[in-house]
Each structure stands twice: as structure tokens, then as C-alpha cells.
Amino acid sequence: MLCRVRELSNTIELAGWDRMDRVLIVDDDLELCALLRERLSTENFITDAVHDGPTGVQKALSQDYSLVVLDLMLPGMGGLDVLRAIRMRSSVPVLILTARGEDVERILGLEIGADDYLPKPFNSRELIARIRAILRRAGRSTLAGEPLAFEDIRLDRAAREVQVGGAPLAMTNAEFAVLDILLQNVGQVVTREQLTESVLGRKLGPFDRVIDVHVSNIRKKLASRQGANHIKAVRGSGYVFVSRAEAR
Amino acid sequence: MKPPRLFLKIFLWFWTTLVLSALSVAVTFLFSHPVTRAQWHRHWIAGLIASALVCYLLARYLTLPVVRLRRAARELAEGNLHSRALGTNRRDELGDLVRDFNVMASRIEELVSRQRQLIYDISHELRSPLARLNVALDLARERKGADPSFDQMEHDLERLNDMITRLLTIAQLDGAAKPLAMSVVDLSELVAQVVHDAGFEARHRDVTVTLSADPACSVVGNAELLSSAIENVVRNAIHYTDVGTTVEVALKSELLTRRVTLSVRDCGPGVPDTELTRIFLPFYRTTEARDRKSGGAGLGLAIVDRVIRSHGGSTGATNRPPQGLEVRISLPSSPPDN
16 A cells, blocks of 8 residues: 555656656665665656566566666566566666676676676666666667668667668667667777777776677677678677678 | 505515415424425415415405595595595495595585585675665765765775675685586687786786787686686786786697696786795785785685686796796696587
């Protein structure tokens, strides 16, 4: 009953502040959620917190939120399963919180389609910066721009859609942004630093492999349609998008 | 390999006893039945061979369990806690000893694994309050403004974070957590990446990191862990090398021994010769140069050593004249066409 009242008050709040971004926190640590909500509210975010997987999926798919902060260490339905369920139906940006040292989970999370990750325990200023960066990019990519086309790949910024050979190809927000940059620079090396800065809105950290996972996801998706590896890695520096002739 | 002394002792005692008693029997027998010299020799040699055979089998029967026990004890001491002695079927005292030894080994294994599990669980549990503290501290900053004591708190929180992360990694390597996922890893690319990433830190100290790598050195392993191990060594070198000097990283593939060797050499103060093997122990730090002011908890190289050993490799450190420390990592290379 109390929850219901709180939700109602949130809705009222939302009506007055529809410019504010709504963030959903999925974490089983109730005290942490309370602290985070308080901290995020000082930065003008409206936050909701849920503490289990199924509710998390349901809320994340409700289209009320511009971003989901998801803890991968959830009891019951694990964070990775929650992410998978969200990604089957929605491309809402997801920032995952992973335990330090659990590198496999982190990589898996990014492969399933998380936008970025933050190791827990985290610095809340860092969390806010990452949320802002992801939201800024998500907002920007919906701005109209002329579609990019290369060979049979077509990227429509206005519709936020990628087509390969006329058929649409599902991409997450982050993957879309990476592909966008690579397609703007066909044949030129785009450094990992550049990609991280413009896609994740932050500096490339040491031993930071988020961009590489996004690139590898795009590669897999393109290869499933074409069987060609369009994106070549340039050792120690970055990636380059090449034509199909060069890809083979 | 030392000679099997116990075996020789038992063998010689029994043999001498047997031969002497045979001789005394033979002497009394000879008085009643005189034999020719040739017959005497033949009996004598046959008796000697037969008794040697009997004594060999007897000595072996008695020493084999000891040899097996020793092998198991040594494996146990080297850290293989699954090791057990063979030969539990004997019904005698030696069989009892082997069985008791195995019970003891099981008990040690249980205790150690329980202790590791405890470290893992505690570190794991400590992270939730730490995560909350981080956010609460930030809220406090937001309300009360800048204060040097907040900076100190934040700094210490980061330290705690780091230590817990490393303890968890150690626990994971000691087998308290899930088993490691292994695959073929291109070490040349991995090292290039680590050196590239370490550039951020090196530039701060005006340190140059050079890399010379043989192409296509690959090993079977866990890429994340190998990367963090190599990162640890490289960052350590950057940390301790003198300002404005060079850290040399070299990756060599040795075809003959089928091993890959990585060496990281700095131009720092080095480590006293007597301490060279101890720098790989957890919480180790030398008294002067590597003191607490430098930040870490002395877990970095301990993790490196564990990671490398869990990949069937070895680590070592030497002081290089005129100055500086060289850390070497040797790993078995992955079989080709795999």
C-alpha cells in the first residue's frame, strides 16, 4: 500500500517535471537504493528502485524510464537474465553494476547488450557522470540527420535503425553509436580513445574493454547477415571499417 | 635423487642375517656330509642369489609405503591439497600409518578450504557496506561542502576497495570460487594492450615503456587474469622505476622448451637479494623503498604468482646491474593448431 502511494507521488512529480530523466535502479540492497535515490535526486533525476529481477524486467519494459541501473548480483532471477529479458524487447540504455573481480560477468553483461558498466562499490559521482553520458548520447542519436549508407548497410539516425540488405538489424543504443562513428569514417582508423569518448562520454580508462565488446557485438551481428568481417582491429590503436572486398 | 637408504639398510641387515645363519647351518652340515669343492661353490652361490631375492622383496615390501607416504607429503607441502598416499589396503601398522596420513590430509584440505571460503565470503560481504559508505560519503560532501577529512575518507575507502578486490582474486585463484574459464590467448596482443594502457600512468612519471615482442606467442589461459597479472607487473615497474627512466618489456617465444617468457625490467632501486623470492608472498613489502606510502597492500605480486602458477607457469625476480629489478614470467605455450 505504501509503495502504491509512493509510486503515485512519483507520477505527480513527473507531471510537473517532465524534462527530468527517470532512472530505474534494480538492486537488492534496500539501504543502498535509498541512498542512491537521495543522491540522484540532488542531481535532478527521478528515480525508482526495485529489488528483484522479475519486477525489474517489468518496470524496465514499461517505457517510463530513460535508463536502467542494474546490479548483476541479484538473488533469484540473476542480473544477466534480467538484462537478457529486457534486451529481447527493448533497447533502453542499461548501465550494469558488477562486482569487482567478476570479469566474466561484466563481459557477458556487455555482450548481452549493456551500454556500460561500473564496478561496485562505485563512486556516486562516477555513476552520475556515466548516467549523464549515456543519456546525452541517447538523446543526441534521436536527433534527425541524414541516413548513412555504405554498400548494403544503411544507418538511419532519425528512426534509430540499421538495415542490412533492406532488412532491419537490431542494435542497442551503444552499438548504434559505435557503428555510426565507424560508418562516418569508412577506411580510416578510429582510435579506441575516440570511440570511448564519443560513445560512452568518458575517457578511456586503463584496461578498459567496453568499446571492444561493443565492436565485437556489431561484428557478430553484421557477420550473421553477411558473413564478412567489416570491422578490422588495428593493434594497439583502434578499429577501421572496410569495404566488403577488403573484408575478405 | 638421494639413494634409498632405508631400503639398503633393511636389505643388508636381512641379507647378512640370512647368509650368516645359512653359513652356520652349512658348517654343521659339512661336518657330517663332506662335499667336493665345486659342489660347495655351486650351493654357496645359489644360496646367496636366492637369499638376495628374498631380502629384496622383503625390503621393498617394508619401504614402499614409506616412499609413497613421502611422495604424498611432499605434494601436500607444495600446495596440492588433493594429494593422498596409495597403499591403504595393507592390514599391518604401515597400512594404518598410510590411512592415518590420509585422514590427516583430508582434514588439512578441509580446514584450508574452509579458511579460503571464509576469506572469500568476508571480502564478498564487505562490499555491500562499502558501496553504501561510498554513496553516503558523497551525500555528506554534497551537504557539508569540501572538507579535507572527506578526502581522507574517500582515499581510505578506495584502499579498502582495492584490498578486497585483490583478496577476492586470490580466493578465486585458490579455488574457493568458481573454476577458471580457459581459452587460447594471444599473449603478444595482450601484452601490447597492457603496455599501451599503461602509457597513461607512465607519462605521469615521465617514464618510457618499450616493448619488444615475438609475434604470435599464444598460451592457454584466462585472458582477464593473465591481463591483470601482466598489468600488475608492468604497473609495479612503472611505479618503482626512477623518474625519467625506461621500463623494458620483452616477450620471447622459446620453441625448444615450448615456453613463452615475459620479462619486465625497471631502473629503480631493486630489492635486496635475500628478499627476491619473498616479494611474491601476500602482504610482503620491503622496509625502505616499498613502504606503505606507496599505496598498495603488497598483494599485487602475490596475485601475479598465483595467476601464473594456476596456468602452469613460474615467476622469478632478479636484480639487474647497474640498477633495477627484472621480473620474469614463464608460461607453457599453447600447442599449435589448436
